[in-house]
Amino acid sequence: MLALAVSLKFQRMQKVDNPELIYLGRSRLHRNRANLIQTLHTVAALADIGVKTRLYLPPWHKTVTPQQRCEEMGISNTPDIRGVQLLHRRWPTSLFPRFYKRQLRKARAVFVRSPELSLGLGAQGISHHFEVHTLQPMHQKGMLDTIIDYHRRRLIGCLIPISQSAAAALVAAGADETRIHVSPSGVDLRRFEELPDLEPERLARPRIIYLGRISRDRGLQILTHLAASGSGEVRLVGDCEDRLTELPNLHHQPAVPHREVASLYAESELVVLPYQQSLSTADAMSPMKLFEAMAAGRVIVASDIPPIREILEHGRNALLAPPEDPAAWEAAIKTLMHNHRLAGKLAQQARQDAAAYSWTNRAAGIARAIGLRN
Template sequence: MAPSEPLENAARFVYVSRARLHRPRANVIQTIKTAEGLARIGVSVALFVPPWKGTRSKDEILNDMGVDVPLGIRADSGLRSFWKPMAFAPFFWRHKKRLQNAPVVYTRSAVLSLALMKHGIPHSFEVHDMDALQRQNVLQRLMEGYTKGLIRRFFPISQAAAQGFLDLGVPPERVHVCPCGVDLGLFENIAPWDPSGLKRPHIMYVGRISRHRGLSLLERLAVQETFRVTVVGSLEDSPETERIGVIPFVPHHQIPRYLEQADILVMPYQRNLPHAGSISPMKLFEAMAAGRPILVSDLEPIREIARHGRNALCVDPDDEEAWLEAVRFLQEHPGFARELAARAQKDAARYSWENRARILRDTLLAEKPEHAHG
């Protein structure tokens, strides 16, 4: 179990988040793993989050996420959504001085970035969805904050998102690509991939699946008599076939035990997914670490990580038959499938949470650069 760590006023990295710990979704896990990565490389972190629901303790929640290092996490009622119209004023009444004195203040929430700007707190902003920032008319306000020195640096999770800031005139030295990552420790004992499974492949998707996440492509695969399709997560839309098996959400630290049961891992994101233009999904890095052949949608930000024919097969998300053909190709070329999986597993080592944390540390705390990507 991850031990608790009291927050110290001297924390060098203050992360302000809207993550609700009782919701084990990707944004929550990514926030926690970012903080854990920083802690693992010796950066003291104070992570502020809204209170979470339920009776589970913080340590129980962190244990489910596979966190085994002390993390300084504090629930603050001033971060509840109730206070959003007031720019989370109670939180800033309590912590403004600390935020002003912190070497680094950081957030991945556009709403919190705007609140930090309103309260005059310089900070850095992690960017996940450029399209949403534009749709919600937030991007221009963030740029105004940057011009005033209230946003010091941008950390987009993909080069595609970074290009948006470069096109707006932000200097390259203020834009740092910082992809999501993977907890390699959770995959240390994963069973090796067995190509014999390709004869009757078990095809798996992890996470929430809906039409815009590619449910129709899973349906196309599931109706094949010799294919078995499983979703580890939930169906947000009703499938048109009963041949898709569903395993409800499992604790994050158990995900490798399910991935190792797969013969092929698929991520059939659609072009109309709201954040398709800047996506950097954790499940891609986890699939790579699992050492399984990967079929993933051929989208621009995905291609920054998934290299077609090297560590994955990038398939046209608009062509259902192409996905079926890709599975058939792997069945007919098991040696190639093995090489694809092995290279993916090797490449995953570059994307540990610790390496991601080094990008943040090296950039924001002026340490000697040693990070391995970005």
């Protein structure tokens, strides 16, 4: 009850301004995770295009401030971010909508990316828009039917999946396809435009990089095979969930602040994205690292799965390989090692294609979809 009292006191202390858009998140500001990075970039971009946006997050540790975290991500203008106890996972998701109902109804739009928060808002009769990042957990937890019901009843105005694959699955489950807006992840193009173009001749002995959480469902077996086969120097950057095999060509380092990602790509020629079908988000994903690799102008070899095929075309802007076939990945790398002209063409096309996926473009599309901009 103490935390509840603190939350209500915090609410009374807020300024009485009326944002156009209230964005509710469950990411902790002190945890440098992909969902936080995407949320902050999207909210900052919405503010940059003139949508007055307020972001509510769970409370965060005093070791970090919103300004510090935004600076780490290359966000120059810190958006309106407020911490609220009732968004902490220890509390039922119905409490925040219940106690903040008046503020939520004053806003022109309410936006969430958590299915639990969407259900909490719907239970309180609060209309909102829901950004869909994964379908499998919603199926497993029995949430999807209620989400679809809220959508058809317009308690959820717009469903915003991050891939066409997810959109098709939502329509198949009964969603109204006229109120679905597909919005892939984005990239801060400014942070990558200074990177030099790929030097294809360096692919004779490529520096291969993978960034992100390292696990079997993200292709650890592919990564270790590439190192063991002598395909190049394989560098893994991120938290590792499994014990790594000690190999001369395999190097691991912990996750780095997001602002350092561009420099890591500058020190590499080839990016691998070996997502497996067993990954819980494989049916709906739109990984930021994909768009960052494209913007960096590096050669990409990625898993041949539906959400990835929406962005990458084999032989045009990347090479695609069967997720669970190490030999096919090795063959793709060796093709690039011996065909520098192809490698240069793929990297150049990927960089050109990345221009469509700026955070500003993403924010503008969302603002139009939810009725805040024409």
